[in-house]
Amino acid sequence: MKINIIASLLSSVAVIVTGFSSHTLPTIGLKRKTTPIIRMATADADEAGDDHITILGFGSLLSEKSSRTTFPTLKNFRLGRVLDHRRTFAHPASIFFQRNIANLETLEISSLSVEYKEGCSMVCSVFEVPNEGLSAADAPGDTFIPSQKFLEREEEFEITRVRYEELATSSTSGKQEIKEGVICRRSTDEAYIARWGQERFQKNYLDYGIKTIWGWTEGIRPCPVYLRHCILAAWSCDSEENWSKDGIGGICYNSFLDETVMVDRATSIREYIDQYPEVMNTEPPDNLKERYSG
Numbered sequence: 655m656k657i658n659i660i661a662s663l664l665s666s667v668a669v670i671v672t673g674f675s676s677h678t679l680p681t682i683g684l685k686r687k688t689t690p691i692i693r694m695a696t697a698d699a700d701e702a703g704d705d706h707i708t709i710l711g712f713g714s715l716l717s718e719k720s721s722r723t724t725f726p727t728l729k730n731f732r733l734g735r736v737l738d739h740r741r742t743f744a745h746p747a748s749i750f751f752q753r754n755i756a757n758l759e760t761l762e763i764s765s766l767s768v769e770y771k772e773g774c775s776m777v778c779s780v781f782e783v784p785n786e787g788l789s790a791a792d793a794p795g796d797t798f799i800p801s802q803k804f805l806e807r808e809e810e811f812e813i814t815r816v817r818y819e820e821l822a823t824s825s826t827s828g829k830q831e832i833k834e835g836v837i838c839r840r841s842t843d844e845a846y847i848a849r850w851g852q853e854r855f856q857k858n859y860l861d862y863g864i865k866t867i868w869g870w871t872e873g874i875r876p877c878p879v880y881l882r883h884c885i886l887a888a889w890s891c892d893s894e895e896n897w898s899k900d901g902i903g904g905i906c907y908n909s910f911l912d913e914t915v916m917v918d919r920a921t922s923i924r925e926y927i928d929q930y931p932e933v934m935n936t937e938p939p940d941n942l943k944e945r946y947s948g
Contacts, residue, residue: 707788707798708835710734710818711779712741713766714880716906717887717948721781728781733821733891733906736837740774741910742767743876744917745810745840745867748858753942755879758863762875764917766884767811769840777909779891780820780835788836798836809858810846810867811838821905842868874917876926878936879946885910885927885934886948 706729714720718731747765750756756763768776787803800813815834843866847855859867888910911924927933938946 705785706782707785708780708782708833710736710816710835710837711781712736712768712776712837713884714887714946716779716884716891716910718779718781718891720883720887720945720948721779723945725781725783728783731779731781734778734780734818734835735775735821736768736778737775737817737819737832738770738772739768739776739816739837739839740771740919741776741914742769742840742917742919743881743914743923744769744870744874746859746864746870746874747810747877747880748862748864750877750880751862751864753939755938755942755946756862756877760875761873762877763864764870764874764876765880766914767840768816768837774913776913777821777906778818778837779906780818800836805849808838809850810841812841812845813837814839840868870917872917876916876923876933878930878933879938879942881923881927881933882936883938883946883948885923890948 709715709721709725709728711721715724718728721728721731743764743766745765745767746756746763750763750765751758787801789798789801789804798815804813813836816837816839817832818835819830819832843855846867859865885907888907889904891904891906911927912922914923915921916923916926937943
């Protein structure tokens, strides 16, 4: 059923006006669905070895397919829950302007980040990748210091380790330890300029009419192509055992809708999509369809 619904959405070109049909993915224009989340491990991260790094994905990396475009040799793709952080659409991404999918007039220019917030949590993807140029060679002991290559790829973020716990499968049981994984977290304009310089800030943001990366408190909205991409990724990442009985979605999907907030830190993505269902009809340009389709 899940595969058929996904195929239905990806092939659909109908304009959605009053919500999402039960035959179309995702079915967002409904009441919040509560899916129990069990906090137990699904895989042993240590099996990957000391030469691997655990990555935590919270947006497009919720999809294994999408994750493999960035990390083609990833191992042990599974679900976890990031602790004491919340997921927010609260900063513009220069790459959206470079790829011509941002709309400055409507302020639909925002990408995703996570920020520290005690007591908050969210479902994420968890996987291991070979430490091939991701960690600085001179990092002492088990300390993680991102390499220049990693920083270049995620230029606006603080790349750091955070606490997470893994989710259950039918084959696992028992209380699990809290572990650490690498994630892209909210930073500051000052940190960006200190690392990359005023000239790069000018080129990547000011020249597009963006005066701040991390100083937004209102107005900014998700880039629709990217939001659709993330929703498709969240929908597709759940295994069948995590699927709700009513077919509305799974643990990861519902977490993304209900545990992701707008820049006001109050409006959920489920509420935003209820208001702007046309987002799910905003397909990427032909040259970006493979990258931005969940």
